[in-house]
Amino acid sequence: MSRLIVVSNRVSVPQAMGAAGAQGGLAVALSAALREHRGIWFGWSGKETESFTGHLDMQRNQDVTTATIDLEPQDIEEYYNGYANRTLWPLFHYRIDLTEYDRNFGEGYERVNARFADSVLPLIEPDDLVWVHDYHLLPLGSMLREKGVTNRMGLFLHIPWPPTRLFVSLPNHEQLVASMLQYDLIGLQTEEWLDSFTHYLKKEMGLKVSDDGVIEYEGRRIVARAFPIGIDYEEFVASARTELAQGAYQRLKDSLGHGRKMLIGVDRLDYSKGLGERFDSFDRFLTDNPEMAKDVVLLQIAPPSRGEVASYQLIRHDLERKAGHINGAHADVAWVPIRYVNRGYPRAELAGFYRAADIGLVTPLRDGMNLVAKEYVAAQDSEDPGVLILSRFAGAAPQMEDAVLVNPHSTEDVSDAIRQALHMPLPERRRRHERLLASVRDEDVVRWRENFVGALRGEHGAEVPLDAR
Numbered sequence: 001m002s003r004l005i006v007v008s009n010r011v012s013v014p015q016a017m018g019a020a021g022a023q024g025g026l027a028v029a030l031s032a033a034l035r036e037h038r039g040i041w042f043g044w045s046g047k048e049t050e051s052f053t054g055h056l057d058m059q060r061n062q063d064v065t066t067a068t069i070d071l072e073p074q075d076i077e078e079y080y081n082g083y084a085n086r087t088l089w090p091l092f093h094y095r096i097d098l099t100e101y102d103r104n105f106g107e108g109y110e111r112v113n114a115r116f117a118d119s120v121l122p123l124i125e126p127d128d129l130v131w132v133h134d135y136h137l138l139p140l141g142s143m144l145r146e147k148g149v150t151n152r153m154g155l156f157l158h159i160p161w162p163p164t165r166l167f168v169s170l171p172n173h174e175q176l177v178a179s180m181l182q183y184d185l186i187g188l189q190t191e192e193w194l195d196s197f198t199h200y201l202k203k204e205m206g207l208k209v210s211d212d213g214v215i216e217y218e219g220r221r222i223v224a225r226a227f228p229i230g231i232d233y234e235e236f237v238a239s240a241r242t243e244l245a246q247g248a249y250q251r252l253k254d255s256l257g258h259g260r261k262m263l264i265g266v267d268r269l270d271y272s273k274g275l276g277e278r279f280d281s282f283d284r285f286l287t288d289n290p291e292m293a294k295d296v297v298l299l300q301i302a303p304p305s306r307g308e309v310a311s312y313q314l315i316r317h318d319l320e321r322k323a324g325h326i327n328g329a330h331a332d333v334a335w336v337p338i339r340y341v342n343r344g345y346p347r348a349e350l351a352g353f354y355r356a357a358d359i360g361l362v363t364p365l366r367d368g369m370n371l372v373a374k375e376y377v378a379a380q381d382s383e384d385p386g387v388l389i390l391s392r393f394a395g396a397a398p399q400m401e402d403a404v405l406v407n408p409h410s411t412e413d414v415s416d417a418i419r420q421a422l423h424m425p426l427p428e429r430r431r432r433h434e435r436l437l438a439s440v441r442d443e444d445v446v447r448w449r450e451n452f453v454g455a456l457r458g459e460h461g462a463e464v465p466l467d468a469r
């Protein structure tokens with residue numbers, strides 16, 4: 001079996017998983033995938049060094065070898081805080097209003113990708129499969145090709161791909177996409193993002209793309225397909241059965257008081273998650289349903305993320321103000337409507353919190369997938385399950401049509417959905433949950449990884465005709 005070289009911006013050692021902190025979907029999913037594969041996980045250590053040395057810090061933990069490099073302050077500013085999180089992230093989440101175009105960011109992005117290429121190169125052996133992740137590293141494959149790497153290389157993008165009309169606002173968009181076409185396989189989360197990507201290839205580059213995603217470019221064939229990511233179902237269900245989970249469940253239930261219902265939101269503090277709109281919707285629900293108001297609580301867990309980027313500082317400030325305002329307007333001496341918590345929790349505790357919640361409120365304005373929706377479903381008690389309210393604009397929505405699907409921009413829509421969920425009869429809750437659970441269980445992270453790595457190996461025959469180099 002070929003070794004797997006995984007490259008991503010962050011490397012999260014599996015042992016550290018479950019620790020408090022803002023863990024993104026990528027870290028959670030990859031630790032599960034690497035647990036079963038020999039190989040190396042390469043990326044940035046998350047640490048700063050005065051001047052770049054290229055020193056590789058190699059470590060071995062639970063069958064996963066990690067190799068990390070430190071970056072200079074200017075690298076972090078221009079590549080991570082800059083091009084990745086001030087340019088690509090907002091643009092790819094349809095927030096052209098927040099997108100900053102700065103040549104220094106673009107140069108920093110190129111420089112750090114070149115540093116990644118130089119540093120990972122000596123680790124790559126002839127038969128290895130190279131699997132690159134996410135928007136931080138789109139040009140890495142082409143830089144490795146320039147250095148003579150002929151291995152099969154795949155890219156998986158964890159975030160949406162924007163519509164062509166937005167994407168073309170990016171200076172050098174042609175160059176960026178041309179560099180991506182040096183991979184053999186490009187994976188996106190959903191058919192919708194895949195359609196946007198192939199639309200760009202056809203309309204802007206005049207390329208031919210077959211119905212099964214084979215792109216012809218400069219005499220080579222590249223495959224683009226949707227691989228919806230899932231959660232590590234077995235691990236999550238096991239953690240939901242631990243004493244830690246049970247304790248968290250009980251503590252939270254006891255704190256609510258008799259008969260009070262709880263809604264839960266768990267999201268990195270990111271403007272794409274629609275937290276402000278969610279608070280507004282809950283505010284509307286309280287105003288429009290005074291007879292039910294004091295019987296519900298919204299627990300919003302939102303660990304801070306990307307705090308050096310101004311738009312993230314702003315959203316943090318706005319949410320604090322909004323939560324304070326809503327609580328001030330509605331609270332009573334023995335009831336506060338919003339519990340707003342800015343910290344991370346171990347996964348087992350999180351599972352207990354999900355289980356204690358009658359409603360999972362997952363309302364991103366745009367999201368590549370959204371694993372919280374899947375975790376919420378996996379954590380429920382099948383006999384008396386809660387209801388998932390899910391944004392139509394989450395990548396998870398097409399797989400989770402038995403959720404109550406909402407338009408997160410409409411406070412009326414979300415408020416109505418909360419009301420509907422609170423009144424939903426047990427048989428309907430069970431029916432919806434059973435179908436949601438089946439998809440969360442069957443389309444899990446193991447299947448995602450097997451499908452992607454299988455396609456990268458060319459195992460599916462004519463379906464993915466990867467060319468030999």
Ligand code: ADP
Pocket residue numbers: 020021022023024025026028266267268301302303343344345346347350369370371372373375
């Ligand atoms: P994103 O990758 O954009 O952060 P996802 O919903 O796909 O969004 O993944 C978020 C992951 O981070 C989930 O696995 C979720 O459980 C985890 N997470 C989010 N907030 C917390 C928190 N406060 N404590 C622990 N884990 C968290």
Ligand code: F6P
Pocket residue numbers: 010022023024025026027134158159305306
């Ligand atoms: O899922 C998208 C993503 O950007 C991941 O790549 C990342 O691990 C996660 O969100 C958290 O973001 P950050 O690494 O910037 O804290």
